Amino acid sequence: MKARDFFLRTDFKKWLDAENKLKGGGSSSYVSNLASFFTSYSNQLLEEAQFETLIDEGNLLEIQDVIDSMYTIVNLEKHNLNSILPKAKLGDIGSALRKYEFFLIEYANEIGKAGDEIAIESEITEVKYLESILPLSKVKKIHLEVDDIKANFTNRLISQDRPYGNVYFPISIIKKLFYRNAQRVYFDKWNNEQIDKIRFHTIDKILTINDIKSLKIDTDGSVILDCIDGQSRSLFTKLADNKTITQMYVSKFSQVVIDHIVPMKEILLKNEEKLFGLAEITKSFKKHSPISTRKDIVRIGNKLLTEKIIDFNIISLLKSDLEVIGTDKELQLMEGKQNSFKRAKM
Numbered sequence: 001m002k003a004r005d006f007f008l009r010t011d012f013k014k015w016l017d018a019e020n021k022l023k024g025g026g027s028s029s030y031v032s033n034l035a036s037f038f039t040s041y042s043n044q045l046l047e048e049a050q051f052e053t054l055i056d057e058g059n060l061l062e063i064q065d066v067i068d069s070m071y072t073i074v075n076l077e078k079h080n081l082n083s084i085l086p087k088a089k090l091g092d093i094g095s096a097l098r099k100y101e102f103f104l105i106e107y108a109n110e111i112g113k114a115g116d117e118i119a120i121e122s123e124i125t126e127v128k129y130l131e132s133i134l135p136l137s138k139v140k141k142i143h144l145e146v147d148d149i150k151a152n153f154t155n156r157l158i159s160q161d162r163p164y165g166n167v168y169f170p171i172s173i174i175k176k177l178f179y180r181n182a183q184r185v186y187f188d189k190w191n192n193e194q195i196d197k198i199r200f201h202t203i204d205k206i207l208t209i210n211d212i213k214s215l216k217i218d219t220d221g222s223v224i225l226d227c228i229d230g231q232s233r234s235l236f237t238k239l240a241d242n243k244t245i246t247q248m249y250v251s252k253f254s255q256v257v258i259d260h261i262v263p264m265k266e267i268l269l270k271n272e273e274k275l276f277g278l279a280e281i282t283k284s285f286k287k288h289s290p291i292s293t294r295k296d297i298v299r300i301g302n303k304l305l306t307e308k309i310i311d312f313n314i315i316s317l318l319k320s321d322l323e324v325i326g327t328d329k330e331l332q333l334m335e336g337k338q339n340s341f342k343r344a345k346m
Contacts, residue, residue, distance in 0.1 A: 006038040007051045008107065015103045033089070033096040037074070040084045044073055055108045058295065060159055061254040063108065064152055067101045068142055068253050075143040075214070098151040105155045109172055109298055133237065133335055136221035139251050144215045153195045153209075156258055161297040164265045167272045168282040168291075169325070173301030173310070174318060180305070181312040190322050198258060199332040200225060201236040201245055221249035223256060237334045240341035248335045257339040261330040271324050277317030284309050 009031065016027030038045060054063045074094050077083040083090065144152070162169040178187040200207040207227065214226045215235075223235035235256070237248040242261070250256055260267075268275070281304075285291055288300045304310045334342070 006034060008104075009035070011107065012100060012103050015106070016099065019099075029092070030096040030099050033092045034100055036085065036089065037070075037093045037096070041073055045070070051104065055104065055111070058108060060105055060108060060155070063104055064101065064155065065252050065254050067097060067104070068144060068148070068152070069140070070097055071145070071148040072141065072143045075145055075148075094145070094147070098147060101151055101155060105159065109159075110302070133246055133249050133338070135249050136251055137219070139217060139219050139221045141219060142215075142217040142253055144253065146209065146212050146214060149212065149215055150192075150195060150209065152253065153198065153258065154191060157191055157194055159294070160258075160264070161294045161301075162264045162268065163285070163291045163293075163297055164268055165272070166282065167268045167275050167278045168285055168297070169264060169268060169278060170281065170285070170297045170301050172298060173281075173305065174322075176301075176305055177310060177312075177318075178315065181315060183315055186319065190326060193326060194329060194331065197329065197331050199330075201238065201332065202233040203236060203247075204233070207233070215253075217250065217253060221251055223248050223250060235333065237338060238332065238342075240338050242342060248333075250335060255336040257334050257336045259332050259334040259339050259342070261332055262328060263343070264329075267325060267328045271328065274324050275321045277314050277319075277321045280314055280317065281310055 012034075013027055013031050016030055019027070050066055051063065054066070071094065074090050074097065077085065078087055078090050085093070158172055158175050160169075161172050175187055175191075178184060195209055198209060200209075200212065202225065207225065211227050211229070212225055213228055216224045216226070218224060225233045225235055227233060235248045236245050238245055238259075248256065268278075272279070284304050285297070285300055288303075289296075291297060291300065301310075
């Protein structure tokens, strides 16, 4: 069977080549493994056709939803005695898919169409926001291994640009600045430390990513954590009051939201006199047209990087700023609507 092309295959190869200049190794195996996957499982990959539309719309979360369905195919096949491809090959495909996810999110950012990372619209009323979250039906099963979850969370966190008040937090632009100036190791370490902080609420304890082997969404929308201690636990969520806890039910993984327990707006306001690097960047942003959305941040930030108005000279200040923000940052997983209600109340 001839391996078929897949969306942005040539661009993906070029992106991998640029990555490998920094990290070593070839890119051909990633492309080959991904092509094998798209060829062998083409009858299960109808959602792939959505990529072009989703990138054009800047819908980062739905791009990740499509990738999550692909992770699920790979992870279920690993446990299938009659799998189409060998287990070792499936492991390599999982690695290639994680690279492909990073590439697609970065591509959406680079072409300036990346949207806000929260894509949930809700009618917000005082009555509804504390209602119980109920089981669903006919939910498409999802199965993510811990490395898939980490890739997903990484892409979410580096998309959480915040154009607030006197000090902006354009994290996607900061990431690009660090990567282009040989500071990738530092940035990735800082971001991974934030992922390690994320609280997974369960009925009997609070877990972190390091306690998890895999995550599954069942047909009733329940989210099940397979833990390294050998137990399976249901994922719970705080409601919008940030006190009441209940079992979480979702129809897709993007509805499991990374919540800032202390809003970023408050962290930036509290520390604005210490954030010298972000203050300098904010001045550059504010010289342009008014900024109200993440699309504005990405568009103007890319321009500032290209024109070297933001450059390596500010990195030492930004490192100090990231340490200050990291100290105050507390994260938890919440059901998406409840997170929207919580944000609206603040």
